[in-house]
Amino acid sequence: MARSRRVAKKRLATVSDWSTQTVAPRSVCLVIPPSAFLLDERVFVSLGILKVASSLEARGHEVNVLDLSGIENYLDPLREYLQTSTDFAVGVTTTTPQLPAALEVAQVIREVRPDLRRILGGPHVTLCTSALKLERKRGVEGGRAARAVAQLEDAFDVLVSGDGELAVFQALEDDAPTHVDGDDPKGDYFLSDEQFTHSPLPARHLVEMSSYHYEIAGHEATSLIAQLGCPFGCGFCGGRNSKSLRKIRTRSVSSIVSELEHLHREYGYTGFMFYDDELNVSKTMVQLMNEISDLQQRLGTEFRLRGFVKSELFTQEQAEAMYRAGFRWLLCGYESADPRMLINIGKRATLEDNTRCVGLAKDAGLKVKALMSCGHPGENEASIRAIAEWLIKVQVDEFDCTVITTYPGTPYYDVAVPHETLEGVYTYTHPKTGDRLHAYDVDYSSTPDYYKGDPEDGYKSYVFTDHLSSEEIVSLRNWVEKTVRDELNIPFNPSRPAMRYEHSMGQGLPGTILRGAAARRRS
Helix, strand or coil, X not given: CCCCCCEECCCCCCCCCCCCCCCCCCEEEEEECCCCCCCCCCCCCCHHHHHHHHHXXXXXXXXXXXXXXXXXXXXXXXXXXXXXXXXXXXXXECCCCCHHHHHHHHHHHHHHCCCCEEEEECHHHHHHHHHHHHHHHCCCCCCHHHHHHHHHHHHCCEEEEECCCCHHHHHCCCCCCCEEEECCCXXXXXXXXXXXXXXXXXXXXXXXXXXCCCEECCEEEEEECCEECCCCCCCCCCCCXXXXXXXXXXXXXXXXXXXXXXXXXXXXXXXXXXXXCCHHHCCCHHHHHHHHHHHHHHHCCCCEEEEECCHHHCXXXXXXXXXXXXXXXXXXXXXXXXXXXXXXXXXXCCHHHHHHHHHHHHHCCCEEEEEEEECCCCCCHHHHHHHHHHHHHHCCCEEEEEECCCCCCCHHHHCCEECCCCCCEEEEECCCCCCEEEEECCCCCCCCCCCCCCCCCCCCCCEECCCCCHHHHHHHHHHHHHHHHHHHCCCCCCCCCCECCCCCCCCCCCCCCEEEHHHHHHC
16 A cells, blocks of 8 residues: 655653554454474564554554464464454564565555555564664665665555554554554664563464474473663674664563563463573672572472573673573674684673683583674684684584674674675675675565574575685585584474465464464454
């Protein structure tokens, strides 16, 4: 549907009462696209879009969630749903790796139900619009970010960047703009700490929680988010120029503990994955651990927890408090074992910080999963081999080692310039060391397999350096993977095949795919 090209920033007053009505109640379908690039698509539910769902429900809107995670022929149930849909709009969330599927979803909606408004939110649109803002600030016309946003505008009627919990209501207005900016801290859609604390919990009742499978030390587990944002500036990390992804927003400790209690009482979970960027950037982290310990005593049960920390901020007090609260695993993005690479990445942490972090965790009884990556500016054979040497030396319990991708919204992407001689190649130069990273201009709308390959030589690299070709980076990454797993006796992570939806006459879509008012009517 045609609409004027305008961007909404300020439309709603600051909202603390989530039941305040600003848009006449409508029926909305929210779609979770598949993630075929993952080894297992049904591990963690998509909490962001479920937060949007709960915001809509709190204001009287009818919400249906179409969860296409792990569905091989995901367009078939989508078509079946659309044929009888009474919705006003369909909202889709997408990360960059999910983009090919999200665009296919948009195309099917356009074909089957062109009358439905198509809304796109999530990390990819947020990253692309933040990159576009930076291009405009730098005076770049018709750059990569502009082309990426134009591609999204062609597929969707309304783009929502940043926080979606309040912005979604603007997207549902009769005269909705093409862009709703929830990534502006000065706007009324950007959540404050107070709004984050008092916002409704994710609408987990709109997905089949039992179809997701994750365990922590034998405890059935699910995920939650205690805080938003990461303040650090790692070059490979998305959202470093996005306020909603970089500015820390915290919830009260009591609200986090209440969510844990709700998940335990409602679903029986005793395992919890904190999907925050780094738990220990919050000054109330130890207090939270202590209150989680108290909650378990009150409930007469034991939890098992996992979460991420920042190595240079990690302390003995934090490690011991985490263990008391039920943590048995700690994850940390150490990324490299080469001091120059750590500088080029912008980690702030030193190799000594990273080694100390592993030691503190192990001394407290915590197992460590190290998140490593290669393909950074100036990367060379010695810097990648150092990863294996360090992982073996500190005796990690699990690890990932990936080839980085230059996403829109990452410094490696946002400030890269066209290569001086190679067409279709962009070059990022570190401002201090002068080390360079070259990246092929990837069409993220049609390249779904760049993110994370299969352990048997399935990785692809779209980056190279002045010292290593793309193929050499992949070969060395594979050597790290095999060497460390063999030396430390760590098995490869198993994959789980996708499910296939089979239409059954008169039965409607199963609860693993559709939940909400439409599903209740059909049953």
